[in-house]
Amino acid sequence: MKIFIVPKKLLILLCVVFLYSCQKEAATNASVQTGKSGSITRFTIAKNYLYVVTNHYLSVYSLSNPAKPEKVHTSDLNYDIETIYPYNNYLFLGTRTGLYIYSIDTASAPSLIGLAKHARSCDPVVVNDSVAFVTLKSSSSCGPAQAGLYIHDITDINNPVLKTTIPLPDPAGLGIQDSILYVCCGSNGMKVFNIKDPYSPTLISTQTDGNYLDVIPYNGILICDDMEGIILYDIHEPGKPVLIKKIS
Amino acid sequence: MPFDLPIKTACMKNLLFIFCILLLTSCWKFNPGYHSRPKVWGNKPVYAAVDSAKKILYDPVMHPLINAGNIYAFKDAIFQVDVGRGIHVIDNSVPANAHRVGFITINGCQQISIQGSYLYTNSYSDLVTIDISDPEHMKIVSRLANTFPEMAYDYPLIQPEESGYYECTGYREDSVIVGWVKDSIPQGCYKN
Incomplete structure (x- = not known):
């Protein structure tokens, strides 16, 4: 009998914890509505934090008081950042030297977990499931990479793999629907x-x-x-x- | 002693004279400076005092788009940044009849994100929070000054948008560039 009772208690405990975690998640998501940005942006909001990239910095602002953001973190990054794109628990940074992936498990302090280097270029990013789509522009200010659409397999988020390149003239922002x-x-x-x-x-x-x-x-x-x-x-x-x- | 005085005075007079001459010649330009360069037709910066340049105003009429920047969709509205100038507000409640309804003047603006009742943007190197809960009366609620130090020197209007000659600019503590006008300027900087 005892053998059955203990798992039951555990199960209930687990359910309660699970429910509680859901409730918490729902509370933060339902109370505040965000909109949708274009792919070319240096501001993004996730998990009630505003993430901002400037040329060499990734800064994090707490929105716990939404009328008065407060800076809680700054990373000094040694590469030219162009864009930021949030997906699930990750931030994708399009930079002039490659695609950098940060985990926001700890939302107030993003940590670098993966990167895919490419030739110097500009690049907004969109992500769908396990695939990252990046456009590289090849212009005098952006660098000599071949302009086009670069498609990375990010099944292993720590190790993005470039799978396909499609040359395109002067590509910029991009978006996915279905x-x-x-x-x-x-x-x-x-x-x-x-x-x-x-x-x-x-x-x-x-x-x-x-x-x-x-x-x-x-x-x-x-x-x-x-x-x-x-x-x-x-x-x-x-x-x-x-x-x-x-x-x- | 009585003889000393006139000699001393004469000496001082001479010294004063030499000093005056030196003072005058100090204005002479031995190397032709920036402002004595040949004049060309180009863009001249329009400066505004920081306080007035950073004023944020909502104007409930459409403004022409000058330099299209980032876009953001929120509820029935579309926001479009006019790089360096502000944000256009578009009513998209009926897409077939979507139209510009207003413009938020935010000099030095490039970025936008929205959550709940608040729009976050930058004005030069400041992070600005605007309450948009009443669309007709959008108002600034906080400003985090100089939180993006790189943007103090590298803001959109630091160079004119078109190519050609422009008057060279530098960082100023008390004023920022809010626009460019055509004028006769000393031949200096050139934008490709």
Whole structure:
């Protein structure tokens, strides 16, 4: 009998702990709503902290008093940082020397856990499940890497592996909706890829309604950052964007 | 002793004269300086005192987009940074009828993120928190000064946006650049 009682007690204890952890998580998530950023950004909010990258620093601000952020941490990083992208428990830093991955298990003090070096370049990042999509721009200010879409396998988060490179003209921001990837290529249009097989994307179409800088897939609408304003597409069928409106 | 005085006075007079001459010549330029260089047509910085440049104002009318920057979607709104100038607010409640509704003037602005009722952005090297719970009356609620030291020297308008000659600039304690105007300037810096 005793043998059965002890596991039962343990089970109850475990359930209570589990419930409690859920409640806590829900409390922090439900009370405050964040929006969605484009992929080119140096500010991001996760776990009630604001993470900011400047050229050589990663800084962390506590938002426990949301009206008055307080700096709680700064890392001096020895590389030129371009962008920051949060995914699950990680921060992905696009830098001019590679893709750096930080764990935010301890949200107030991110720790470097993985990196994929590449030639000097600029690069926003988006992440889907176990795949990281990075665009590298090759311009005088960004460096000599071949411009294109770089796809990394991040199944082992500590050791990202470059799987595929697709040359693209002047790529910038990018975004994912379901199995569709949108890549902004400035005046060369916006490339729409099917990424069902993430390591061999197929180009579905190129949209040419503007000079595309960045995108946000948002509630069935694709918000495009255009040199002249904003372009909106209906993406209820993500592979077939339908132009809704150009805001100049 | 009685003879000493006039001699001394004469000496002093001479010294004073030499000193005056030296003082005058100190203004002479033996090497042509920046401002005596040949003039060219280019961009001249517009400075504003830090206090007035860092004022944050919400104007509930549309402003033209000058230099498109980062974008952010929050609820029914889209925010678009106008690099160095501020943030455009777009009403996206009906996407087919989406339109600009206002502009938040934030000089030195580049970044944006939002959580709950608060928009976080930068103004030069400061982290700024803006209460957006009442969209018609957005207001600044806190400012963390010089928390991004790199941005004090490297803010968007430190150089003009277009290529060509521009008047060289440097860090100033009491003022920042809020814009550029065309003028005849000494041939100095050049942007490719």
